[in-house]
Amino acid sequence: MAHTRTDLTFPSGGDEIAAWLYRPETGDDARSPCIVMAHGFSATRADALPAYAERFADAGYGVVLFDYRGFGDSGGAPRQVIDIRRQQEDYEAAIRFACRQPWVDPERIALFGSSFSGGHVVDVASRDRRIAAVIAQAPFADGVAQLRHTPPKVAARATFDGLRDLLAAARGRAPVTIRPTGAPGSYAVMTAPEAEPGFASIVGSGSRWENAVGARIMLFVGAWRPVVKARAVTAPLLVCVCDRDETTPPGPAVQMALNAPRGEVVHYPIGHFDIYTGTDFERAVSDQLAFLQRVLVPAGVGAPA
Numbered sequence: 534m535a536h537t538r539t540d541l542t543f544p545s546g547g548d549e550i551a552a553w554l555y556r557p558e559t560g561d562d563a564r565s566p567c568i569v570m571a572h573g574f575s576a577t578r579a580d581a582l583p584a585y586a587e588r589f590a591d592a593g594y595g596v597v598l599f600d601y602r603g604f605g606d607s608g609g610a611p612r613q614v615i616d617i618r619r620q621q622e623d624y625e626a627a628i629r630f631a632c633r634q635p636w637v638d639p640e641r642i643a644l645f646g647s648s649f650s651g652g653h654v655v656d657v658a659s660r661d662r663r664i665a666a667v668i669a670q671a672p673f674a675d676g677v678a679q680l681r682h683t684p685p686k687v688a689a690r691a692t693f694d695g696l697r698d699l700l701a702a703a704r705g706r707a708p709v710t711i712r713p714t715g716a717p718g719s720y721a722v723m724t725a726p727e728a729e730p731g732f733a734s735i736v737g738s739g740s741r742w743e744n745a746v747g748a749r750i751m752l753f754v755g756a757w758r759p760v761v762k763a764r765a766v767t768a769p770l771l772v773c774v775c776d777r778d779e780t781t782p783p784g785p786a787v788q789m790a791l792n793a794p795r796g797e798v799v800h801y802p803i804g805h806f807d808i809y810t811g812t813d814f815e816r817a818v819s820d821q822l823a824f825l826q827r828v829l830v831p832a833g834v835g836a837p838a
Contacts, residue, residue, distance in 0.1 A: 534558060536590035542607075543599075545626035546619065551606035552599035552627065553578060555590035556636065566641035566665070566829045567595035567631045569624065573648025573673070574615065574722065575713040575746050577605030581735035581809035585645070588818045594643075594825065597631045599623065605741045611708050614747035617757055620650075624657045628664075641665045641829050645821075648781060648805070649673045651772075652759035655789060659765035666828045667766060668821050670773035671805050675785035676755040682782060690720060694748035708747035722751070725779035731806025760785045763792040769828040770796040773808065773817055780805035797824075 535558045542549040557565055568589050572582055578600045586596040601620045602609030624644070632639040643666040646654035651672025658664040673679065680688065691711055698709035714728045715721030721728075736742045763770065772790035774783045790796035799820050807813040 534591050534593050536587070538590075543626060543630040545602060545623045546609075548602045548609035549607065550599050550602065550623055550626060551578070551608075552597055552630070553583070553586065554634075555586050555596035555598070556634075557590050557593045557595060559593060564638035564641075565593060565595045565636055566643060566825070567597065567634070567637040568643045568645050568825075569597045569599075569627045569631055570645035570647075571599050571601060571620075571624065571627070571650050571653070573646075573650050575604070575613070575742065575744075576648075576732075576735070577740055577742050579605065579737055579740040580742055581737075582647070584809070584814060585818055585821075588822065589825075592822050592825075595631065595634065595637050597627050599627050611702070611747065613710065613743055613745050614708055615649075615750040617653075617750075617753060621653050621657050624653055625661070628657075628661070639663070643667065643825060643829060645670075647671060647808075651781075651786075652757065655759040655766055655770065655793075656762050658768055658770070659762040662767060664768045666825060667768050667770045668773070668824065669770065669786070669789070670817060670821075671775045671778055671781055671808055672759070672772060672786050672789065673781050674758075674760045674789040675782070676757040678782045678785045680755045684724070687720060687724070688751075691722070691748060691751040695750070695752040698747050698749040699752070702747075702749065708749070710745040711748040711751065712744050713746055714744060722746070723780050725805075727779050727804045727806055731780070731804070734806055735809045760789040760792060763789045763796065764794075766793045766796070768795065769824070771821065771824045772796060772798050773820070774798055774800050775803050775805050775808055776800050777803055778805040
């Protein structure tokens with residue numbers, strides 16, 4: 534099925550969010566389901582996610598793919614600062630935007646999150662009963678488990694820099710930053726052997742991704758536990774687990790699905806970044822489309838719209 538993509542903006546917290554709106558050409562007046570999606574820790578809408586959005590749109594689903602405030606093409610300041618609640622507010626604004634489209638069925642809104650945003654979509658859906666389906670792939674599920682995978686020297690330095698960053702913010706100064714990814718043994722958030730080449734594999738030539746985020750996020754990420762919030766998600770939840778994931782521990786991701794009343798798991802014998810490209814992408818997106826067809830499309834109806 535053909536689709537169109539429009540580059541536009543919508544408001545969130547007084548700033549303008551940059552988004553791509555994918556509209557399937559259904560050829561009739563029926564309303565379409567719509568998938569709201571954004572990327573993970575520091576990544577932008579241009580980094581490998583358009584491949585997913587295009588496949589969803591070609592299958593008959595609308596898609597809103599956006600950058601968080603302060604990242605990529607979106608407005609907002611300070612730049613490159615990850616705030617968990619603020620990013621979830623951007624998801625909520627994107628949901629409102631999707632529901633205002635006259636061709637979107639507001640009762641069939643799905644959320645898609647990958648890596649860090651895999652936690653966001655579970656958190657948002659735990660509060661919003663309107664959400665009809667959730668996909669969390671290679672998700673951040675448990676800050677406590679994540680801290681156990683952080684080298685002690687990195688954790689100590691990141692805590693110090695996080696406090697410096699909060700002090701800088703209080704004084705109206707530029708953020709004190711930490712690199713999201715680096716080589717093993719370096720000072721960065723993600724230093725597993727897969728991290729640096731993994732990011733290189735998903736960041737395209739036109740991407741506005743920057744290898745820097747405000748260090749303050751390191752003070753809060755350990756207390757964030759989407760694995761617990763999953764218990765309140767009433768929508769069907771598909772958790773795509775990368776069993777060789779060295780970046781987000783797969784064990785808590787499995788538990789997140791088990792905690793959800795309508796959770797289910799699909800396993801892939803791959804690393805964290807493999808799911809974005811090649812045959813691993815093809816398998817994952819096929820499984821996700823099958824899930825969406827099953828939970829969003831009425832029985833006996835052949836096309837999503």
